[in-house]
Amino acid sequence: MREKILESIEKNARIDLKDLAVMLGVSEAEVANEIADMEKEKIICGYHTLINWDGTNEDKVTALIEVQVTPQRGLGFDKIAERMYNYSEVRAVYLMSGGFDFTVILEGKSMKEVAQFVTERLAPLEAIRGTATHFILKKYKDHGTVLVKNSQDERMLVTP
Amino acid sequence: MRNPLSNVVVDIQPSGIRKFFDIVSEMKDAISLGVGEPDFDTPWHIREEGIYALEKGRTFYTSNAGLKELKIEICRYLDRRLGLQYDYNNEVIVTVGGSEAIDIAIRAMVDPGDEVLVPQPSYVSYVPCVTLAYGKPVVIELQEKNQFRLTKEELLSKITDKTKILILPFPNNPTGAIMERKDLEDIAQVCIEKDIFVISDEIYSELTYNGEDHVSIACIPGMKERTIVINGFSKAFAMTGWRLGYAAGPQEILKQMIKIHQFAIMCAPTNSQYAAVEALKNGDKDVDRMRESYNQRRRFLLNAFKEMNLDCFEPFGAFYAFPSIKRFNMTSDEFANRLLQEEKVAVVPGTAFGDCGEGFLRISYAYSLEQLKEAFGRISNFVARLDAKNSENQ
Numbered sequence: 091m092r093e094k095i096l097e098s099i100e101k102n103a104r105i106d107l108k109d110l111a112v113m114l115g116v117s118e119a120e121v122a123n124e125i126a127d128m129e130k131e132k133i134i135c136g137y138h139t140l141i142n143w144d145g146t147n148e149d150k151v152t153a154l155i156e157v158q159v160t161p162q163r164g165l166g167f168d169k170i171a172e173r174m175y176n177y178s179e180v181r182a183v184y185l186m187s188g189g190f191d192f193t194v195i196l197e198g199k200s201m202k203e204v205a206q207f208v209t210e211r212l213a214p215l216e217a218i219r220g221t222a223t224h225f226i227l228k229k230y231k232d233h234g235t236v237l238v239k240n241s242q243d244e245r246m247l248v249t250p
Numbered sequence: 251m252r253n254p255l256s257n258v259v260v261d262i263q264p265s266g267i268r269k270f271f272d273i274v275s276e277m278k279d280a281i282s283l284g285v286g287e288p289d290f291d292t293p294w295h296i297r298e299e300g301i302y303a304l305e306k307g308r309t310f311y312t313s314n315a316g317l318k319e320l321k322i323e324i325c326r327y328l329d330r331r332l333g334l335q336y337d338y339n340n341e342v343i344v345t346v347g348g349s350e351a352i353d354i355a356i357r358a359m360v361d362p363g364d365e366v367l368v369p370q371p372s373y374v375s376y377v378p379c380v381t382l383a384y385g386k387p388v389v390i391e392l393q394e395k396n397q398f399r400l401t402k403e404e405l406l407s408k409i410t411d412k413t414k415i416l417i418l419p420f421p422n423n424p425t426g427a428i429m430e431r432k433d434l435e436d437i438a439q440v441c442i443e444k445d446i447f448v449i450s451d452e453i454y455s456e457l458t459y460n461g462e463d464h465v466s467i468a469c470i471p472g473m474k475e476r477t478i479v480i481n482g483f484s485k486a487f488a489m490t491g492w493r494l495g496y497a498a499g500p501q502e503i504l505k506q507m508i509k510i511h512q513f514a515i516m517c518a519p520t521n522s523q524y525a526a527v528e529a530l531k532n533g534d535k536d537v538d539r540m541r542e543s544y545n546q547r548r549r550f551l552l553n554a555f556k557e558m559n560l561d562c563f564e565p566f567g568a569f570y571a572f573p574s575i576k577r578f579n580m581t582s583d584e585f586a587n588r589l590l591q592e593e594k595v596a597v598v599p600g601t602a603f604g605d606c607g608e609g610f611l612r613i614s615y616a617y618s619l620e621q622l623k624e625a626f627g628r629i630s631n632f633v634a635r636l637d638a639k640n641s642e643n644q
Contacts, residue, residue, distance in 0.1 A: 114546065245289070250375075
């Protein structure tokens with residue numbers, strides 16, 4: 091049941107609880123309780139809106155930064171991650187396998203602002219050995235949703 | 251000049267759906283619940299394979315019965331999903347949709363005057379195909395009280411010495427009815443006793459919601475040798491426009507079907523066949539995902555019927571519901587037309603699928619939740635208005 095609820099609200103967090111309960115064939119109370127429990131357990135961590143900022147007047151740049159670090163005594167990956175993710179400019183931090191250690195996703199008003207953050211905040215951290223900053227030029231798909239085209243129902247209106 | 255036309259063809263009634271389609275197309279901003287195909291796009295990995303086949307220049311004919319690779323995958327699939335074993339070499343044919351398979355199966359088996367039993371309400375093509383093969387279609391009217399399943403008694407009552415074939419259209423379009431193993435065992439017993447062949451149209455076999463897998467009548471002992479199983483890619487893999495289906499059955503019958511297919515069609519579209527190989531190899535999880543999504547919408551629909559007090563038996567198959575409108579004292583045609591005019595919602599009158607569909611509507615739930623909600627709001631208004639009027643008159 092939990093997985094089915096999550097699959098639905100992952101795609102549409104605003105789905106009516108009553109509708110969701112009907113579609114899953116359970117009571118509304120049961121769905122509400124499961125959701126409340128999952129919120130407590132931090133399985134559900136928030137309800138955000140997927141926005142394509144390109145369609146607004148707001149200037150935003152997003153950068154994806156590869157970070158290489160040297161873990162030190164008493165300062166494991168988790169500690170280093172914490173020192174990065176506490177900055178409000180940082181949207182996401184992932185520990186990676188492969189050629190570098192962390193992916194940090196940063197958002198700022200301009201490339202300059204982002205570059206400044208990297209050089210003044212990230213790079214000077216003792217554990218960090220190096221960074222490579224990649225700016226995102228266009229978002230085609232985000233969170234499983236294609237941002238660039240409208241899908242239309244092209245089926246004929248009535249078919250056997 | 252002589253009359254250029256064949257009387258047999260001229261006498262065939264055009265599909266009732268066509269008539270309704272013409273009215274709906276004239277209508278701007280109508281919401282339709284009248285579509286008989288999935289609302290999903292074909293999964294990308296399948297489309298990609300079709301594109302790749304074109305890139306590789308796979309644009310030639312295949313052998314008449316279909317690509318060997320595809321026939322092998324079809325046999326694996328029938329074994330995996332239905333427990334049916336067929337020899338890919340001479341017991342399977344790839345056709346242009348399930349529709350062609352229906353046509354050539356009937357033509358391969360019917361001689362003039364042979365009677366073919368067609369349970370209705372059902373898909374629109376069985377009766378015309380029998381007529382075009384100079385056979386005699388004999389309709390069996392299915393009953394709502396039996397959940398539109400075919401019963402042994404109904405079958406027995408229509409059998410004569412001329413009866414040769416039973417068409418078995420389950421899971422059913424338009425009713426959403428299914429036949430479970432125990433129902434099929436009854437039918438199988440009659441078919442064996444009376445020496446009747448079965449054309450089992452199982453195009454919706456992947457879409458059942460009773461918690462069990464679809465059962466093919468060919469699985470009942472003694473039936474495989476007298477059954478043509480028809481299936482395809484349209485519904486299970488959301489591939490209607492690719493026009494690809496297949497039939498499996500006894501070699502003796504398949505051989506004649508392949509002969510008709512070879513002269514009339516040559517072979518099914520090559521690039522669709524390559525895409526279908528990918529669908530069967532790696533598409534099971536897509537089918538599961540779509541089935542779950544249809545099932546959620548099915549529950550939504552049934553609940554909406556309940557809330558507006560519209561009688562509907564629970565459909566366990568396909569993606570249709572077949573609610574009864576008998577309490578409004580209107581024909582299906584009238585109801586559907588008024589609903590379209592007054593609330594701009596298109597549904598298909600049950601009579602499009604046989605006379606015994608009178609008093610019912612086919613409502614497809616292959617639509618997004620938003621579309622369904624909007625449409626059901628409107629239907630609910632319409633029904634409330636009719637009810638208010640009726641109580642005034644009393």
